Amino acid sequence: DQKEDLGQEVSKKCPRETPNYFVSIPITDDQILDRIEDVQELIFTKEPDLLRALLPVQTMHLTILVAHLGTEEEVKKAVLALKQSKTKVEAILQGKDLNMTFHGIGQFNNQVIYVKMLEEDQKMLSKIAEAVEECFNEMKLDISGSKDFKPHLTFLKLSKAPRLKRRGFRKICSDLYKEYEDSYFGTEVFSQIDLCAMRKKKQESGYYYCECSINMCSSGMEENKEQ
Numbered sequence: 001d002q003k004e005d006l007g008q009e010v011s012k013k014c015p016r017e018t019p020n021y022f023v024s025i026p027i028t029d030d031q032i033l034d035r036i037e038d039v040q041e042l043i044f045t046k047e048p049d050l051l052r053a054l055l056p057v058q059t060m061h062l063t064i065l066v067a068h069l070g071t072e073e074e075v076k077k078a079v080l081a082l083k084q085s086k087t088k089v090e091a092i093l094q095g096k097d098l099n100m101t102f103h104g105i106g107q108f109n110n111q112v113i114y115v116k117m118l119e120e121d122q123k124m125l126s127k128i129a130e131a132v133e134e135c136f137n138e139m140k141l142d143i144s145g146s147k148d149f150k151p152h153l154t155f156l157k158l159s160k161a162p163r164l165k166r167r168g169f170r171k172i173c174s175d176l177y178k179e180y181e182d183s184y185f186g187t188e189v190f191s192q193i194d195l196c197a198m199r200k201k202k203q204e205s206g207y208y209y210c211e212c213s214i215n216m217c218s219s220g221m222e223e224n225k226e227q
Helices: 002-013 030-046 048-053 072-093 119-138 162-166
Strands: 021-026 061-067 099-108 112-117 152-157 184-189 192-197 209-215 224-226
Touching (some): 021 072, 021 119, 030 048, 030 112, 048 152, 048 162, 061 119, 061 192, 072 119, 112 119
Antiparallel strands (some): 021 061, 021 192, 112 152, 192 209
């Protein structure tokens, strides 16, 4: 009974509009992913309990925004918003490649560990994020759950392993990854933006289910993929 009461309490507290979709830039560069796996392996060797808190490298991405899309209609609008953002993003890029360079490791509250992106590469990306947000706002979609855009590549999250927290594991010590704290991870050329579902079954590749992707290849090989 107590458990049921708790359940009801929680559902009263939680607003229903929790984000269920996100717009992201996938990170697929082998060097970056291999480096992240090296760090994860090192952390796991030193602290095997953290295995459940590691994020699979197949899911690596930079989040632009999160959205609550409650109906199929809203999902269609979001697909449209993403497609409309393509022209704006192309105008920002002006036919040039955008290199996203990853260097060093950062953390939020010692509970989320991520690979940092060079600041000079972030400026252009922030403009792109703004353009995408504008298109979603024009469609009157709920992106209120989005935080300020700070590109970071999360590879370890304590919240993924709630049991650890219950056992008093509240902080991830930086000693676990200090060998890589100032390492170069690699450079990804920006080429794609995805609209992904948080709760739908992941693809065979291990990446999230995509409602829509827009390709941003500067070489003119542009093609919209849609499922």
